[in-house]
Amino acid sequence: MEAETLKVRIKLFRDKKSYEVEYIYKKKFLDERPMILDVLLQAQEEKIDDLSFRYGCRARNCGICTVDINGKPRLACRARVKADDLISPLSTLPVIKDLIVKRDGIPRQMIGYNKIPSKNNLNVEADVPYHNLTACIECYACLDGCPLHKKNNLDIKDNNNAYPFGNPFSFLKLQRLYIDPLTPEEEKRGIIQKAKSLGLETYRREYKDLKIKCGVGINLKDEVIKPLLEVAFGDQIEKKNK
Numbered sequence: 001m002e003a004e005t006l007k008v009r010i011k012l013f014r015d016k017k018s019y020e021v022e023y024i025y026k027k028k029f030l031d032e033r034p035m036i037l038d039v040l041l042q043a044q045e046e047k048i049d050d051l052s053f054r055y056g057c058r059a060r061n062c063g064i065c066t067v068d069i070n071g072k073p074r075l076a077c078r079a080r081v082k083a084d085d086l087i088s089p090l091s092t093l094p095v096i097k098d099l100i101v102k103r104d105g106i107p108r109q110m111i112g113y114n115k116i117p118s119k120n121n122l123n124v125e126a127d128v129p130y131h132n133l134t135a136c137i138e139c140y141a142c143l144d145g146c147p148l149h150k151k152n153n154l155d156i157k158d159n160n161n162a163y164p165f166g167n168p169f170s171f172l173k174l175q176r177l178y179i180d181p182l183t184p185e186e187e188k189r190g191i192i193q194k195a196k197s198l199g200l201e202t203y204r205r206e207y208k209d210l211k212i213k214c215g216v217g218i219n220l221k222d223e224v225i226k227p228l229l230e231v232a233f234g235d236q237i238e239k240k241n242k
């Protein structure tokens with residue numbers, strides 16, 4: 001018979017220490033398969049009233065609810081929970097409290113790189129590959145398994161220069177700028193230089209074994225890394241890897 005409850009573990013981070021607590025989720029109906037966010041909201045309501053986590057749209061649009069489940073990044077508003085799952089903060093960014101991580105070091109990598117005069121935000125002249133990349137919701141799930149982001153020291157406190165090495169998200173931003181019809185030609189060289197300075201060369205060496213996954217299904221290898229490598233180094237990479 002279907003159980004009426006679901007036992008999960010939640011990793012908390014407080015006073016510089018992390019520890020696990022158990023929470024018994026009470027299902028709202030017998031065959032409910034709750035999302036991570038349902039569990040967190042109920043746990044906050046019923047047991048840990050100061051449990052800290054982020055969420056916004058609850059509809060896979062804002063990207064801020066990402067947490068790890070059994071060590072893998074998932075959107076809390078979209079990923080379902082099974083008995084004995086462990087919900088923990090993203091392991092790829094510094095933890096502030098409980099499930100909240102410090103996110104600002106990642107977008108700061110791109111400060112100063114958008115030199116496009118703002119006029120047509122919908123960018124109707126752009127081709128399909130450009131619009132595919134606009135699906136990014138900045139959830140940072142793709143930091144997991146990235147050989148470049150792994151080289152960054154998460155303890156660094158300098159907000160503006162926290163992460164010298166890039167990640168699939170930062171390269172997506174650069175690739176989107178590169179193929180944006182509104183980007184002036186003279187800026188494109190600088191975009192490729194920026195990609196190189198963030199360590200693009202590492203992806204070149206590790207392309208075949210690169211295991212990066214986008215939270216909303218963008219094909220990061222074929223649509224971001226491959227075209228950047230081709231422009232930056234003249235590489236020709238067969239289109240087949242996801």
Ligand code: SF4
Pocket residue numbers: 063135136137138139140141142143168169172213214215216217218
């Ligand atoms: S590229 Fe995908 S995984 Fe990475 S931040 Fe954007 S939506 Fe999230």
Ligand code: FES
Pocket residue numbers: 055056057058059060061062063064065066075076077078
């Ligand atoms: S709450 Fe917005 S994507 Fe999950």
